[in-house]
Amino acid sequence: MYIVQVASECAPVIKAGGLGDVVYGLSRDLDMRGHTVELILPMYDCMRYDHIWGLHEAYRDLMVPWYEGAICCQVFCGWVYGRLCFFIQPQSDDRFFDRGCYYGCSDDNFRFAFFSKAALEFLLKSNKRPDVIHCHDWQTGLVPVMLFEIYKYHGMEYQRVCYTVHNFKHQGMGGSEILAATGLNQDAYYFQPDRLRDDFNPFAINFMKGGITYSNFVTTVSPHYAWEARFSEEGYGLGHTLHVHQDRFRGVLNGIDYDVWNPQSDRYIPNHFSVDDLTGKAKNKKALQEGLLLRESDRPLISFIGRLDEQKGVHLVHHALYHTLNQGAQFVLLGSATESGINAHFQHEKQFLNDNPDCHLELGFNEELSHLIYAGADMIIVPSNYEPCGLTQMIGLRYGTVPIVRGVGGLLDTVFDRDYEGIKPLEERNGYVFYQTDTQALESAMDRAIGLYQHAPELYEKFVLQGMNYDYSWNHPGEEYLKIYDFIRHR
Incomplete structure (x- = not known):
């Protein structure tokens, strides 16, 4: 199977929290099972370039439609501990990813709307046709929206999307200007309650709601959190949307990298030990x-x-x-x-x-x-x-x-x-x-x-x-995600 992960983080090269660990850990597990996995990431100026091997230009002058014109991007390619990563670098006065930070800018919604658009444009122009596009959190919530509403009409009708929510608290908001920028121009169409309109602000679109509504399958990072998101305040207003799409929503427990976190071989500890010898x-x-x-x-x-x-x-x-x-x-x-x-x-x-x-x-x-x-x-x-x-x-x-x-x-x-x-x-x-x-x-x-x-x-x-003796490696969640991928490929 050919899987492309689209995310705003991948540890250790881009890591602000657990999202980066999950993107790397899941990609590694899928790769070890014999599947082809590639990652598309923003090319931040402050990421850890010392964790990238063989960084080189992979696609020159990628023209990404934006408002009435286009922004030219360079796409670089490199290996992050065995993972093949593509980094998108816009050549724009907006300096989307040249901020000295990953998040926290007043225009984060525009930055990641553009990244989502550029990721799809790169897949289209480079003739990459993955079986599954796996997106993560609000930053990539517009990927399945644009895939279904725009890119499927340009040769990407067979791609399926799995969308993982890591934290429902941060959902990504915007107005009609986001729709205009990305080419989703029909305000009356997208500002419908069953599409992108936020349930509590009728003048805003909700990136995460779009991801949930348009994806082929939605996951979150543990079964109990999935229950909380639907039935408690932890869904931060998305409980109804999750209820509507409950037949394709599931909690899949994250794993940890058992090569990094291994008391038998950990290079950071002076004395190794195991369950057989404490x-x-x-x-x-x-x-x-x-x-x-x-x-x-x-x-x-x-x-x-x-x-x-x-x-x-x-x-x-x-x-x-x-x-x-x-x-x-x-x-x-x-x-x-x-x-x-x-x-x-x-x-x-x-x-x-x-x-x-x-x-x-x-x-x-x-x-x-x-x-x-x-x-x-x-x-x-x-x-x-x-x-x-x-x-x-x-x-x-x-x-x-x-x-x-x-x-x-x-x-x-x-x-x-x-x-x-x-x-x-x-x-x-x-x-x-x-x-x-x-x-x-x-x-x-x-x-x-x-x-x-x-x-x-x-x-x-x-x-x-x-x-x-418990096993919380990526072994079990890796199996779960492959079952989900197979399910959505054959729907």
């Missing part, structure tokens, strides 16, 4: 304590790795820090704040706790340290307000680090409470789950984990091994 994990804990100037102790070491923002439950992260210390345990935090107020708050906490031998706050991102924390910590907290899928809990399980999570989104699909899980037998449980957003619920889950560690070490070690 001695290396204890040594990594000592290495972590030594490296961060923590007291060398066998008391439980609890960690947090991730963004410090409202989505990640930052108020509970702060409470977990002090509850850990009050329980005589140790706490390590690695994360960066997205808001200045939150950053200032944690900078203050870092200074206040600077001499405490049982905690360390690392404000920023450090790839090497993240691996050592996963390998050396005993537990990891993920107290998110909402979490479409979540990767940290999967990585924690892989490294024998027991997850303590809030029961939302993909966290509920991957972590099963040791004491209160109603479906899995005791020998298949792997973590601790709490549901409310108050501090008492968090404390209850933490105390149960700490109690098992302190009072029943043999049971705790057995519990660690149960978590390590």
Whole structure:
């Protein structure tokens, strides 16, 4: 099968969040199964060019229709760790991708509407005819719209689209000027509630709604998040659209790269270990304590790795820090704040706790340290307000680090409470789950984990091994996506 991924990110060359990891990981798995996979990406000026091999011009002077004229683009080609990627570089005064950032510009809707148009134009002009075009998030929501309304009449009538939503909160909005720019000129046609018109703003088109409405199949990144998107506020207004198209909507759990996240071969950790021999994990804990100037102790070491923002439950992260210390345990935090107020708050906490031998706050991102924390910590907290899928809990399980999570989104699909899980037998449980957003619920889950560690070490070690035996690689989601691709190809 020939599959083209169209996305705004691909790790590690373009990575702002989990989207980049998913695009790379899924592409790699499909490629390993013998399918032909290519990626189309924006050519940002700030992407990691050191992760691209053999970058060269692949298509010169691609003229992309835009308003009443056209914008000339150069398309470059290179390999990103075995993945064949095409990068679109517009030659325009708008400097769409020469901003020193991936997102956050006032005209992001125009930037990615143009990227979507250019991706389709490149496929058309280069005579690439993939079996499936797989698009991701609001940035590429207009791809299936333009494919169905324009490009199928120019020789692309057999291409099918799978559209994956990674986060329903960010949907992409625009007005009639977007329609004019992309060639979708009939305002009265597209501003219909069963097409692109936003359900809450009659003067706006909704990119994500367009992607859902026009795609052959729609997925999101975990089964429970799919349920939340349809039946709770997590759909951010798209619940009705998802209900209308429920027969082609499904949650497929993301995976993690088991080559990158492998305690048996991880190049960032000093001591390798496995489910058959955990001695290396204890040594990594000592290495972590030594490296961060923590007291060398066998008391439980609890960690947090991730963004410090409202989505990640930052108020509970702060409470977990002090509850850990009050329980005589140790706490390590690695994360960066997205808001200045939150950053200032944690900078203050870092200074206040600077001499405490049982905690360390690392404000920023450090790839090497993240691996050592996963390998050396005993537990990891993920107290998110909402979490479409979540990767940290999967990585924690892989490294024998027991997850303590809030029961939302993909966290509920991957972590099963040791004491209160109603479906899995005791020998298949792997973590601790709490549901409310108050501090008492968090404390209850933490105390149960700490109690098992302190009072029943043999049971705790057995519990660690149960978590390590779970398979959250790309193997299962890769199979799921191939079934979806086959389904839409033969409809």
